[in-house]
Amino acid sequence: xxxxxxxxxxxxxxxxxxxxxxCRSLDFQATTMFWxxxxxxxxxxxxxxSNEGSKATYEQGxxxxxxxxxxxxxxxxxxxxxxxxxxxxxxxxxxxxGTGLHYEQYFGPGTRLTVT
Amino acid sequence: AQSVAQPEDQVNVAEGNPLTVKCTYSVSGNPYxxxxxxxxxRGLQFLLKYITGDNLVKGSYGxxxxxxxxxxxxxxxxxSALVSDSALYFCAVRDRSGSGYALNFGKGxxxxxxx
Numbered sequence: 001x002x003x004x005x006x007x008x009x010x011x012x013x014x015x016x017x018x019x020x021x022x023c024r025s026l027d028f029q030a031t032t033m034f035w036x037x038x039x040x041x042x043x044x045x046x047x048x049x050s051n052e053g054s055k056a057t058y059e060q061g062x063x064x065x066x067x068x069x070x071x072x073x074x075x076x077x078x079x080x081x082x083x084x085x086x087x088x089x090x091x092x093x094x095x096x097x098g099t100g101l102h103y104e105q106y107f108g109p110g111t112r113l114t115v116t
Numbered sequence: 117a118q119s120v121a122q123p124e125d126q127v128n129v130a131e132g133n134p135l136t137v138k139c140t141y142s143v144s145g146n147p148y149x150x151x152x153x154x155x156x157x158r159g160l161q162f163l164l165k166y167i168t169g170d171n172l173v174k175g176s177y178g179x180x181x182x183x184x185x186x187x188x189x190x191x192x193x194x195x196s197a198l199v200s201d202s203a204l205y206f207c208a209v210r211d212r213s214g215s216g217y218a219l220n221f222g223k224g225x226x227x228x229x230x231x
Contacts, residue, residue, distance in 0.1 A: 043224050106162070
C-alpha cells in the first residue's frame with residue numbers, strides 16, 4: 001500500500017523560532033500534497049494544497065508567510081512554521097495523492113508541535 | 117461547497133453489539149464520500165469510500181457504510197463492535213470546488229466500546 005511518513009513526530013520549540021516538518025511519500029510519487037491542522041478533539045482543517053514544482057494554494061485565513069510550504073520533489077513536501085508562537089501549537093497532518101492507483105489521499109502519522 | 121456533518125460527538129456501544137456512526141452530506145452533484153479512523157496521536161487511517169455503484173460499501177476491519185441518496189446519509193456500521201474499535205471517526209467528502217480536490221472533514225465522532 002501507499003505509505004506517507006512525517007518527520008519529526010513530535011517537536012518542542014521556543015517561541016520565536018522556526019520549525020520544519022517533512023512529509024514524504026515512500027512508495028509512490030505524490031503530485032499533490034495537503035497540509036492539515038488539528039486542534040485537540042476537533043476536526044482536521046485544510047491549511048494548504050501544494051502541487052509539485054508550483055506555489056502552494058493556501059486556504060482563507062492561513063498566513064502564507066507564517067506557514068511556508070515547499071513541494072520541491074514528487075516525494076517530499078515541507079511545512080515550515082516561522083516565528084512560532086504558543087497558539088501555533090497543534091497537530092499537523094499531511095496527506096499525499098498520486099496518480100492512477102495512488103489517486104486517493106494517504107495520510108501521514110502527524111506531527112505534534114508544542115511551542116513554549 | 118461540499119460538506120459533511122456528524123451529529124454525534126460520542127457514541128457508546130457495548131462490545132459485541134452493532135454500532136452505527138452517523139454522517140450526512142451536503143454536496144452538489146455526485147458525492148465522493150470517505151470514512152477515516154484516528155487513534156490517539158496518530159494520523160488518519162482509511163476505512164472505506166463511496167464513489168459510485170453499490171450503495172453498501174465494505175471496508176477495512178469489518179466496517180461498512182451505506183450510501184442513502186434520499187436521506188443524504190453515509191452512516192458507518194459494524195455488526196459486532198470490538199473494544200479495539202474505540203477511536204475517533206471522521207466522515208469526509210471530496211471538495212471538487214478547489215484545485216486540488218482536498219477533503220472536507222466532519223467534526224468527528226468519538227466511539228467508545230465498553231467490555
